Amino acid sequence: MPVVQRPYLALLLRLAAAFCLATLIMLVKVAAESGIAFPEILFWRTIITLPILAGWLAARGQIHRLRTRRMPVHLRRAAMGLVGMMMTFSAPILLPLAEATTLGFTTPIFAVLLSTMLLRERIGPWRWGAVLAGFAGILVIAQPGHAHMPLAGTAVGLGGALMVALISIQIRDLARTEEPIAIVFWFSFWASVIYTLALPFFVSGHTAGQWTLLVTIGVLGCAAQLLLTASLQLGQVASVIVMDYSSLVWATLYGWLVWDRLPPSTTWMGAPLIIGAGALIAWREHRLAKRVSPVSMVAAD
Template identity: 45%
Template sequence: MNAAPSSAAPQNYLGGIGLRLLAMASLSLMFVLVKYIDAAGIHIVESLFWRQALVLPFLLVWVMATSGLPSLKTQRIGAHGRRMMMGLTGMACNFGAMILLPMAEATTISLSVPIFAVIFAALLLGEATGWQRWSAVIVGFIGVLVVLDPISSFAGGFGGTHGLGTVVALTGAIMTALITIAVRDLGRTENAGTIVFWFSLLSMIPLGIALPFVITPHDGHEWLLLIGLGFLGAVVQMSLTGALRLAPVSVVIPMDYSSLLWAIAAGWWFFGTLPADTTWVGAPLIIASGLFIAWREHRRHIDRPKEVAA
């Protein structure tokens, strides 16, 4: 969620960093539940439905305690609808990648989002992008290619679970980058809570239509998994949003790379998997690229002191 922090909100960099770290740890635990839910035979559409439906009550409580329910009014329902469709597609791909791939590998590919965001910002928003950021993009792409291991994947015809998983993960990263552009546009007129609320609420329409075709009876253990998925989804969403209220994007975004550490630990602890050799080589390139892009964004705001950092 890359909306600008409210100008009225007190800035607390350590608090913002702490919330972003909490979001990354919670995200990894949420993806552990995604894998367990899939192993229980629950359809991904149902997982998405409960993930979104159970976020709404927590979100409404948070909005009432902060900006108030009137802040949820919007004049841009069409833009929220487009963001919802992109958001659901990206979320489905991210869930699918976690199901099909080891957690560390899927997480590493997802860390390429800043690389694609630079490209789309230049192409769609006409943002000036100098040779330094383009160089970082190229380095990051090399890292992505190493992780994807296209020679081996091509030799295998991108077949099997792993080949499909890499395609799904890359699609999720591209969609998430497009979402950052949509959210940046919405952030001109809407606060963060409003954007999250309408995404969650509007997604109930397509998911609710599809739910009767995939829903199955659940025992108590499965319901606990689904409730945990919704709860952790709420923690992730509110922590991400809260972090951006307390500190600028350029300060908190580098904390996202801690998700790889959590993914490696969770993958080993819960599933007995460790990253592939190509992941150990490609991940540092992707992380270095993303950190440089974040640093350049930070420098741009320092060089433009009259503008509000976003």
């Protein structure tokens, strides 16, 4: 039975998802600065999702929704997702929040390039123009050769956006046969298995405040994935994806409240170019009745 489209509710859900993700990234940065090892942060980010999703499905008598005949594909997706997650969460540790968030908006730009190289899709002047505008925005923000944006942090931020775009292609394939909740669950399962193997090398004692941070990170990550999925079921991708850019507002606010730092003028000059490029790509894909990366944030975060 098809899901009834509820566009206004979809927008609100996507807005809530953007808030959860921005808060999640802020807490990851706080947790890392408090002394918690990065691999352990990622472990708790993924493993808490498992009992939440499994418990919810079991309570509704729908545990069968996790069945899959494509486990090797889920495993490959998890391996790539781990790399993407590490880069996505490393960027705000290495960079100010607003700048790291803005670099994450380059995912649609990389999705266009990957569609050309991997899927052999024909890209017209609108989207090529958006790609050029997006990379111009990156140059304005990064200011190569200046200390404002460390080269390593910029590379990690862009690498994370590239991985999210690449993973979105995998998810487009998985979504042909798998439910979104199953894709999320099996990613979290295999990621948790891999992180469990590494955990003995990084685990340490924590204060009550640090444990609160870790649990909140896990819960927010699961909530964001569910909200993103629900928004895509109730509304069209090109309509709801514009709400993702609201995370820049939260990142700027958190940067000011927690670290007493506001973005420099170069960020305010470059961000509109990147955001405009992403919005143009989403609009053009909608016009062409295609879906570029509807669950990209679900995939990586």
